[in-house]
Amino acid sequence: MSSITANTKTPESKCDVLIVGAGPAGLMLATWMARCGINARIVDKRGTKIYAGQADGLQIRSLEIFDSFGFCDRAWKEANHMIEMCMWNPDSDGVIRRSDRVPDVPIGMSRFQQIVLHQGRIERFFLDHIKKHSKNSIQVERGVLPESLSVDEKLMGDHSTSSYPIKVKIRHLTEEEAIPAQSNGSSVSDGLFRSNLAEDDTDDLIRKGQSKAGTDEILKAKYMVGCDGAHSWTRRQLGFELHGEPTDFIWGVLDIIPITDFPDIRMRCAVHSAENGSLMVIPRENKLVRLYIQLKEIKPDASGRADRSQIKPDNIIKAAQKIIAPYNLTYEYCDWWTAYQIGQRVGTNFDYNSRVFLAGDAVHTHSPKAGQGMNVSMQDAYNLGWKLSLVVKGLAKPEILKTYQSERRRIAQDLIDFDHKFSRLFSGRPAIDVLDEAGVSMAEFKQAFVKGNMFASGLSVDYGASMLVAKAGDATEQGDGTDVSSTSKSRIIGTQDLAANIKMGMRFPSFKVLNQADARPWHLQEKLRSDGRFRIVLFAGNVLAAPQKERLDVFCEKMVASAFVQPRLYKDIAVLTVHSAKRTEVELLRDFPDVLHPFDERTGWDYNSVYVDDESYHEGHGQAYEGYGVDKEHGCVVVTRPDQYVGFVGPLDGGEGWTGVESYFEGIFV
Numbered sequence: 001m002s003s004i005t006a007n008t009k010t011p012e013s014k015c016d017v018l019i020v021g022a023g024p025a026g027l028m029l030a031t032w033m034a035r036c037g038i039n040a041r042i043v044d045k046r047g048t049k050i051y052a053g054q055a056d057g058l059q060i061r062s063l064e065i066f067d068s069f070g071f072c073d074r075a076w077k078e079a080n081h082m083i084e085m086c087m088w089n090p091d092s093d094g095v096i097r098r099s100d101r102v103p104d105v106p107i108g109m110s111r112f113q114q115i116v117l118h119q120g121r122i123e124r125f126f127l128d129h130i131k132k133h134s135k136n137s138i139q140v141e142r143g144v145l146p147e148s149l150s151v152d153e154k155l156m157g158d159h160s161t162s163s164y165p166i167k168v169k170i171r172h173l174t175e176e177e178a179i180p181a182q183s184n185g186s187s188v189s190d191g192l193f194r195s196n197l198a199e200d201d202t203d204d205l206i207r208k209g210q211s212k213a214g215t216d217e218i219l220k221a222k223y224m225v226g227c228d229g230a231h232s233w234t235r236r237q238l239g240f241e242l243h244g245e246p247t248d249f250i251w252g253v254l255d256i257i258p259i260t261d262f263p264d265i266r267m268r269c270a271v272h273s274a275e276n277g278s279l280m281v282i283p284r285e286n287k288l289v290r291l292y293i294q295l296k297e298i299k300p301d302a303s304g305r306a307d308r309s310q311i312k313p314d315n316i317i318k319a320a321q322k323i324i325a326p327y328n329l330t331y332e333y334c335d336w337w338t339a340y341q342i343g344q345r346v347g348t349n350f351d352y353n354s355r356v357f358l359a360g361d362a363v364h365t366h367s368p369k370a371g372q373g374m375n376v377s378m379q380d381a382y383n384l385g386w387k388l389s390l391v392v393k394g395l396a397k398p399e400i401l402k403t404y405q406s407e408r409r410r411i412a413q414d415l416i417d418f419d420h421k422f423s424r425l426f427s428g429r430p431a432i433d434v435l436d437e438a439g440v441s442m443a444e445f446k447q448a449f450v451k452g453n454m455f456a457s458g459l460s461v462d463y464g465a466s467m468l469v470a471k472a473g474d475a476t477e478q479g480d481g482t483d484v485s486s487t488s489k490s491r492i493i494g495t496q497d498l499a500a501n502i503k504m505g506m507r508f509p510s511f512k513v514l515n516q517a518d519a520r521p522w523h524l525q526e527k528l529r530s531d532g533r534f535r536i537v538l539f540a541g542n543v544l545a546a547p548q549k550e551r552l553d554v555f556c557e558k559m560v561a562s563a564f565v566q567p568r569l570y571k572d573i574a575v576l577t578v579h580s581a582k583r584t585e586v587e588l589l590r591d592f593p594d595v596l597h598p599f600d601e602r603t604g605w606d607y608n609s610v611y612v613d614d615e616s617y618h619e620g621h622g623q624a625y626e627g628y629g630v631d632k633e634h635g636c637v638v639v640t641r642p643d644q645y646v647g648f649v650g651p652l653d654g655g656e657g658w659t660g661v662e663s664y665f666e667g668i669f670v
Contacts, residue, residue: 011217014164015041016392018221020234022046022140024055024119025360025377026227027126031069032385034134036532038392041219043144043170047178049127052255052336054119055374056282056290057082060105061458061507062375063112065382068530068644071125072112079115080285085449086264089442090430094274095326100446104268106453111510111523114457116284118255119374143178145171147216149224149237149356156353159391159398164220165355172215188313188334223388225357227381232362238352242365244345244416249427250295252316252339256331257287262324265289270449272430272442276322280426288335293320294427295339311339342423344416350405354398357384364412366419375458376415380408386532386642395572396668399484400468406479407463413480418455422448461645463505467667468641470494470648470660471504492663494649498636499539500629504646508537508638512622513578514614516588517607521616524578524624527608528644533574534668536661538652539625540579541635543591548633554654555637556593562662568669570598576609580625580632583614639664 017033019026022044033040058066058075066072082104089099105114130138148169155165226234230242258265262281266289269281277294284290296319298310313334321329347363360377384404390396424440425448431439454460464478465471470492475484494504501509510525528535538555541548560566565573577596579586588597588610597606613624613632625632637657639648650660 010169012220013217014220015039016222017041017388018166018168018219018224019043019227020146020224021227021229021360021362022049022123022142023227023229023360023377024122024126024374025381026225027123027130027140028378028381029225029227029359029385029388030130030138030140031126031133032381032389032530032532034130034132034138035069035530036386036389036393038389040138041141041221042138043141043146045143045145045173045178047143047173047175049120049123049140049142052118052120054336055122056116056118056284057375058115058117058122059372059375059456059458060110060112060114061461062378063115064110064507064510064525064644065378065530066125067112067526068528069129070529071129074125075115075117075122076112078121078285079117080283082114082116082268082283084267086267086269087442087446087449088264088269088271090272090274096271096273096324098264099442102446102450104453105457106459109454109457109459116282116290118284122374143173143175145173145177146233147171149234151352151355156355159222161394164222166221166224168219168221168224170217170219172217188337222392223355223357225359225381225384225388226362227359227377228362230361230365232358234356235347235358235362238349238356238358240347240349240352240358242345242347242363244343244365246341246343249342249423250298250311250339251342251427252293252295252311252319252337254291254293254313254316254320254331254337255284255288255335256291256317257333257335258289258291258329258331260324260327260329262327262329270426270445271323272440272445273323273325274430276325277319278426279320279323291316291320293317293323295319313337342427344420344423346412346416347409350409351401354401357388357404359384359408363409364415366416366423372415372419372456376411379411379458379461382530382643383408386530389532390642394670397467397670400668402482402484403463403466403468403479406466406475406482406484409480409482410464411461414455418452422452459507461506462503463645465505467491468647469505469645470664471496492648492660492667494660495636495651496649498630498651499638499649502628502630502638502646502649504649506646508640508644508646509628511613511624511627512616512619513611513624514583514616514622515608516579516583516586516610516612519583519617521619521622522611524576524611525644527576527611528640530642530644532642533572534642534647534665535574535576535640537638537640538575538577538596539628539630539635539638540577540592541631541652542581542633543579544581544585545633548635549591551634551653553593555652555658556595558654558658558662560593560595562658564669565662565665568665569595572669573665574609576611578611578613578624580613580635583612586612637661 017040019042087100152165271279277296280292282290351357359380425445428440465475466484510523648664651657
């Protein structure tokens, strides 16, 4: 953090990146800043982190991201694991019956499954990781409210180290101001202040604080990211809007330890009653269960918003009891509760001139029942963080920042479309028979859940062509319409069919391989750590065949001789190798060029960069080449971005293959 300027009426400071909002999206961004050594500040108007309630579902892709940072094991151990989804629907007599069981997530897609753990613990994992990697230089500054934002348009195009075009006036709140108002009439903490049923209190806080002296600070920044929720102050300062429509569906949420004879209370359940609405059961950690409960008797008023005074835990549990009858449901302990109105909205813009960005709920809002809010928000920040870091350091061209909106706004649009259909199927009355056109088909609901599972997992994300993704086709059409044309002389197009199942624009999938030096099995994706580096993954093929060994050697010679790539090796571009020969017939130091296992005078040879697709003593054969769709003899070369998404696929040779790799990096690095 920069030192404060002395001898000024209002103290001033500078930072490279200002993050507004310390929820999961803001903390994900701060994690990238810590990992990449960026001078960043993160502020939040609330006085404390979350201790109960809020988001709880962690999807597969989020867990892979946590693993890439190194703290997935903490979440995996503490959380409740979601294995099966049970569907309960009314029979011909209108009595709810279990009608189906399906896997909670697609089978065989990842080494992880969906888990649930309350947001406060997830925030703690981020905070500990940020503290470790920033050595306390990045800390959440709580009770800090931004009051004004101005941008010097003359400096917007200057991305040099001395340019700070953003000026934000921030105010340090009192302890009383930083505590959110709670609902009257309930002794249990609630989340209504964060709900879309509540008005935002930011403007009131700004107005009340205008007469207070000595609490202000002027902060100048190179870049700014608003991760400040659906009521986003940052978005409003930019004049951007969320487009979409609310519905009349009001839902309550209870985190309780239930006392019930409902047999599937420890399974994820979708319960549709004949006349009383719907309910979702999410079994949580420590015997807690989250219930999402449709409140059919509460309707929005003429303004389109429901009266919050009607919504209390007692009313919510009564609605749940009607839905789940003839089973009994009560509780003695409630940990947290809230309510919300279903609506789907997406932002018109995700950034302002590649200087001020928006992420998470600030640019997309939807219902929480598909477990997408926290996950998609974190993945917005995961996409943006490494790009900002590389540009701040002067390593990458500022043009890569345009790909944030192009990639993430299209994902948000897909999410809104998915949630629009799923939430309406969930909230609708079950059809009595095939002639009941006003009712919802339960077969259609099941189909939507199973089909939507792949999308909800986060594994179907497919980024369009850009300087970061060497796909064929129109880059503008494949994104959200943003122009992400590269400034390089010619656009590079990869050769997708060389790795049929390593799709350019999608996350690098994972199969088991063995370390060549010690035979230990690893998921290859585990080696794509989130440390800000690109990776060249060489599928070296059969290195015992002389022609293939020659191709590998020539490729490596080109890599070492490259005036553009060689200076960036290991620091900005790491190299991983996976070959397909018999492990016991291959020697690391004999059969692989030094660049693939570099020597350090202090620590010796690198034994953790060369792997083999072969049989493990204890875990079988990973069949990685087959899984990846790569030819075992000739292999190929794959380039992954720092966020594990695939940027380029090409042949493993010193001609077209190396030219493609070098040209790909020339389009990105300064």
